[in-house]
Amino acid sequence: MSKTIGLAFTLSMALHVAAPAAAQLPGANDPDAKELAAYTLTLAGLDKALAATKNLVAAAKNDPRFQKQAALKGEIRKLEAKEEPTEADTARLEKLRTELEAIEKAIFPNAENQTLTEMDAAMRKEPLVAKAVADAGLTPREYAKFLFAYMSSGAVASMLEQGVIKEVPKELATSLNPANITFFQTHKTELEAFRKTIEALEEPD
Numbered sequence: 001m002s003k004t005i006g007l008a009f010t011l012s013m014a015l016h017v018a019a020p021a022a023a024q025l026p027g028a029n030d031p032d033a034k035e036l037a038a039y040t041l042t043l044a045g046l047d048k049a050l051a052a053t054k055n056l057v058a059a060a061k062n063d064p065r066f067q068k069q070a071a072l073k074g075e076i077r078k079l080e081a082k083e084e085p086t087e088a089d090t091a092r093l094e095k096l097r098t099e100l101e102a103i104e105k106a107i108f109p110n111a112e113n114q115t116l117t118e119m120d121a122a123m124r125k126e127p128l129v130a131k132a133v134a135d136a137g138l139t140p141r142e143y144a145k146f147l148f149a150y151m152s153s154g155a156v157a158s159m160l161e162q163g164v165i166k167e168v169p170k171e172l173a174t175s176l177n178p179a180n181i182t183f184f185q186t187h188k189t190e191l192e193a194f195r196k197t198i199e200a201l202e203e204p205d
Helices: 003-008 033-038 043-061 064-080 087-107 116-125 127-135 140-162 178-186 188-202
Strands: none
Touching (some): 043 140, 116 140
8 A cells, every 4th residue: 555645644644645746556466456446535525534634733732742753853854954964963863863763653553564454453543543533524444545545646636737747647547546636636725725734734833
């Protein structure tokens, strides 16, 4: 399944979610491929996913794990912004990155290589995510499918708009619902609101 989806749920957690162009479609042998390809984006689904993500943002701000994550990210950004870092700065930066990676992996172990079923189970085991999604009227599996469609279809729609490709590649025909690309092309305003919420999840105050 998509490596990017896994990273999405580390609450750095949905993108690393903020980089839809990096999304990968499931391979031909992926047991979830048909289910994901059959999933269709709708405004109703977008509204629920937006509510779930806002719930995650609010919950993360009050969770010690994500408060620590935000603090580490802030210090990392400051060190990365230095024009002439010292050896001590470089050593500190490496240490902080290691700490950040450990925190994110602790939330969803092996998140980068999970199937849809495994991701569903992982989210159900994480109370913060399970509650945020349920309060928005979604199941973890539905939320995962929405994020997959959002990222993969968004990537293709963006490449089409920029002229990088002229049509959907044939190798994606069996794993990407073309209706979702059309959805991206016709609901840019609504999807922009979701993107901004994802950014808040990536960089909480």
